Amino acid sequence: MTTEITVRGSFSAFQPPERGTVRATLGFEGPKMQPVYERVVRDLETVKASIAELHDPERGPVTWWSTQHVATWSRRPWNQDGKQLPLVHHAGVGIEVKFRDFGALGRWVGRHVESTQGFTLDGVEWALTEARRAQLAADARTRAVRDAATRAQEYADALGLGPVRPVALADAGMLGEGLQPTARGEVAFARAMAKDSGGELVLSPEDIEVAAVVDARFVAG
Structure with missing residues (x-):
């Protein structure tokens, strides 16, 4: 008689980010x-010029950048007494800049936070390159499968069943009929802490977690 053993295997590793998108x-x-x-158009041209100085798709420090179209809108605010005030007109534009040199990233952001009045930092998204992400994700999946096999064999050994043999393998949550995968994302973008060092913005990004989770079914005995 054989005994069925179902386990979940996992693996995670942490890698310093290779790119930061402002x-x-x-x-x-x-x-x-x-x-x-x-005013927005004028300052946008100044910001774009500062990006162009750093842009080199291969060597950086800026490998890619993009700007949206300038958007305009108006609204009539209310004061605390419930009186509607005159129209206030707005203009704004979004900017994205990808850096491979994080020192240059901090200097560029600090420069515009200090000298460009309408500049607001919305955040920095940290990431790995696509090639590195794919390599680490493949390794994480392999190690997650090995972890599942090790767990199954440990259970079998505890019962004196002998070697286990795999009969099913799936992303976490998919061994049951009609189920959807529940595995964690292979790459989660990290947060960053900002420090002020003598007037210069210093960013300290956390490592990026690369993880994989699998479910596996084995038989033994």
Whole structure:
């Protein structure tokens, strides 16, 4: 008689990020639309020029960047007494800049936070390169399978059943009929802490977790 053993295998590792994508916004508001719009356009050209100085797709420090179209809108706010105030006109544009040199990233952000009035840092997304991510994800899946096999054999040994033999393998949560995978994402973007070092923005990104989870079914005995 054989005994069925079902286990979940997992593996995770941590890797320093290789790219940091800055997400920022340039925005202004005022009583008239034209001056607000022109201010955003003017500052956008200054920011784009500062990016172009650093842009090199192969060597960096900036490997890619993008800007959206300038958006405009107006709203009529209310004061604390419930009175509607005159129109306030807004203009804004989003910017994304991918860095491979994190020192240059901190200097670039610090420069514009200090000198560009309408510049707002929305966040930094940390990531691995696609090639490195794929390599680490494949290794994580392999190690997760090995972990499942080791667990199954340990259970079999505890029962004196002898060697186990695999009969099914799936992403976590998919061994049952009609189920969907519940595995964690292979790559989770890390947070970063910002420090002020003598007026210069210093970013300390956390390592990125690369993980895989599998379910496996074995028989023994």
